[in-house]
Amino acid sequence: MLLPNFEYIEPTTLEEALRLLSDMGGNARVIAGGTDLLVRMKLKIEKPSQLISLRKVPGLNQVIKRETHGVSIGPAVTAADLARNEFIRDKFAPLATAAGKLGAPVIRNRATIGGNLVNGRPAADFPPACMVFDAILKLKSATNEREILVGEFFRGPGETIIEPNELLVGIFMETPAPWTGGSYIKLGARKALEISMVNVAVMLTLQEPLGPIVDVKIALGAVAPTPVRAFAAEQYLMGRHPSEKVFSEAGAIGVGMCHPITDHRGTMEYRCLMIETLTSRALNLAYQNALAWKP
Amino acid sequence: MKKIIRLTVNGEPVEAAVAQNQTLVQFLREDLGLTGTKHGCGLGDCGACTVILDGKAVNSCLVLAIQANGSEVLTIEGLAENGKLHPLQQAFVDKGAIQCGFCTPGMILSAKALLEEKPNPTELEIRTALSGNLCRCTGYQKIVEAIDDAAKVMSGREES
Ligand SMILES: Cc1cc2nc3c(=O)[nH]c(=O)nc-3n(C[C@H](O)[C@H](O)[C@H](O)COP(=O)(O)OP(=O)(O)OC[C@H]3O[C@@H](n4cnc5c(N)ncnc54)[C@H](O)[C@@H]3O)c2cc1C
Numbered sequence: 001m002l003l004p005n006f007e008y009i010e011p012t013t014l015e016e017a018l019r020l021l022s023d024m025g026g027n028a029r030v031i032a033g034g035t036d037l038l039v040r041m042k043l044k045i046e047k048p049s050q051l052i053s054l055r056k057v058p059g060l061n062q063v064i065k066r067e068t069h070g071v072s073i074g075p076a077v078t079a080a081d082l083a084r085n086e087f088i089r090d091k092f093a094p095l096a097t098a099a100g101k102l103g104a105p106v107i108r109n110r111a112t113i114g115g116n117l118v119n120g121r122p123a124a125d126f127p128p129a130c131m132v133f134d135a136i137l138k139l140k141s142a143t144n145e146r147e148i149l150v151g152e153f154f155r156g157p158g159e160t161i162i163e164p165n166e167l168l169v170g171i172f173m174e175t176p177a178p179w180t181g182g183s184y185i186k187l188g189a190r191k192a193l194e195i196s197m198v199n200v201a202v203m204l205t206l207q208e209p210l211g212p213i214v215d216v217k218i219a220l221g222a223v224a225p226t227p228v229r230a231f232a233a234e235q236y237l238m239g240r241h242p243s244e245k246v247f248s249e250a251g252a253i254g255v256g257m258c259h260p261i262t263d264h265r266g267t268m269e270y271r272c273l274m275i276e277t278l279t280s281r282a283l284n285l286a287y288q289n290a291l292a293w294k295p
Numbered sequence: 296m297k298k299i300i301r302l303t304v305n306g307e308p309v310e311a312a313v314a315q316n317q318t319l320v321q322f323l324r325e326d327l328g329l330t331g332t333k334h335g336c337g338l339g340d341c342g343a344c345t346v347i348l349d350g351k352a353v354n355s356c357l358v359l360a361i362q363a364n365g366s367e368v369l370t371i372e373g374l375a376e377n378g379k380l381h382p383l384q385q386a387f388v389d390k391g392a393i394q395c396g397f398c399t400p401g402m403i404l405s406a407k408a409l410l411e412e413k414p415n416p417t418e419l420e421i422r423t424a425l426s427g428n429l430c431r432c433t434g435y436q437k438i439v440e441a442i443d444d445a446a447k448v449m450s451g452r453e454e455s
């Protein structure tokens with residue numbers, strides 16, 4: 001498998017990277033880990049004339065705890081680094097779990113969160129995990145800057161709202177309230193190197209340890225052309241006291257907004273069953289984690 | 296147009312002119328003659344091309360040679376010292392964890408990266424570490440056992 005010809009450029013400042021992107025027009029591609037782009041180039045799906053590398057651009061590969069209650073994640077942070085980051089594991093567990101389930105160790109050492117989001121694959125691991133935290137994505141071009149809620153970023157399989165001259169420069173998330181727990185479940189036919197059949201992320205907040213649910217977010221991947229929030233199921237859960245029964249009802253409601261496909265990984269019917277089961281299982285798990293919350 | 300890169304390969308400094316679309320596995324095999332690193336699928340699926348880049352196991356078919364500029368690369372050729380096999384290599388031989396051998400260099404390098412992080416891995420940790428490395432011959436069991444044996448030798452829990 002050979003790569004077509006291209007010019008490889010390693011800008012050393014963010015400004016330079018942005019200027020290159022706007023000068024090159026649509027013919028340039030950003031390369032982060034390259035685990036998706038190089039595969040698509042080898043398969044002749046993409047043939048960019050320039051690759052603009054993020055390798056030497058400072059500050060894009062850091063996880064920074066913010067003064068004001070939250071975290072800022074650089075787009076070039078790898079899945080391996082997120083999976084082992086103590087703060088992310090503690091406060092943003094679904095994100096760390098998703099990171100640890102992406103591909104295999106050899107892939108995780110290169111694959112970045114930014115590349116994963118910009119890819120916009122319906123079954124990707126990071127989008128649902130970012131959606132339950134209402135992550136804010138910062139997009140920058142040579143002349144403009146905007147902030148987008150992750151839920152509004154995805155448009156269709158492989159399509160997002162990012163413009164060819166824009167760079168994803170940061171991912172911001174608020175630290176969840178006390179008594180919050182999260183979970184992430186990925187279902188594939190095998191444990192590694194597998195595109196999900198269904199993936200579910202949940203974040204659930206209790207008013208107090210044995211109190212009602214005051215906040216809950218459920219996001220599903222591989223069940224529709226873009227990752228989706230199960231808003232109806234979330235609404236049903238708000239204000240209710242957690243129980244197996246309530247969670248399985250929420251799972252049943254969750255299936256309502258999904259449009260899974262039939263392919264070699266699983267049939268539509270099987271996927272619907274799994275959405276229901278996994279949603280309620282993920283809710284249960286998030287609830288257990290909420291009970292175990294520590295400051 | 297070729298570009299000059301400087302890197303360290305198996306402890307030796309290397310300076311070379313590479314094509315911009317050359318992958319690291321092509322560079323190692325075709326330019327440096329280090330054919331221990333195998334080129335299988337070319338798409339990140341099989342792990343035959345696994346090398347250790349700046350301490351991390353990666354698929355060298357999905358890294359550009361030019362991206363390794365300034366880095367340290369370890370391939371299977373760099374494991375033996377003074378003609379003596381590395382404990383992982385010795386354990387693969389002793390356990391019969393090699394059949395056709397095509398996956399072996401990648402398996403050993405993934406295992407080496409694991410043992411550097413976790414000197415006493417559980418069986419599950421070993422299997423997870425190898426999850427990006429496919430073997431069509433052995434059924435994996437002997438590979439897992441070989442790595443377990445090597446871990447014991449390397450951490451001094453057992454004589455080699
Ligand atoms: C064997 C294998 C297994 C895989 N398994 C999984 C899996 O289990 N789950 C999963 O979700 N994915 C999986 N993937 C896909 C891929 O590894 C991930 O999507 C990865 O996170 C992509 O990140 P990257 O840094 O490698 O992206 P790259 O390939 O570098 O880039 C991907 C795309 O994003 C753009 N881009 C990257 N960074 C930015 C930025 N900061 N701003 C603007 N655009 C940007 C690039 O131009 C390109 O179009 C797998 C891939 C392989 C080869």
Ligand code: FES
Pocket residue numbers: 333334335336337338339340341342343344345354355356357
């Ligand atoms: S050749 Fe690189 S993963 Fe198969």
Ligand code: FES
Pocket residue numbers: 392393394395396397398399429430431432433
């Ligand atoms: S020994 Fe033949 S592929 Fe593993």
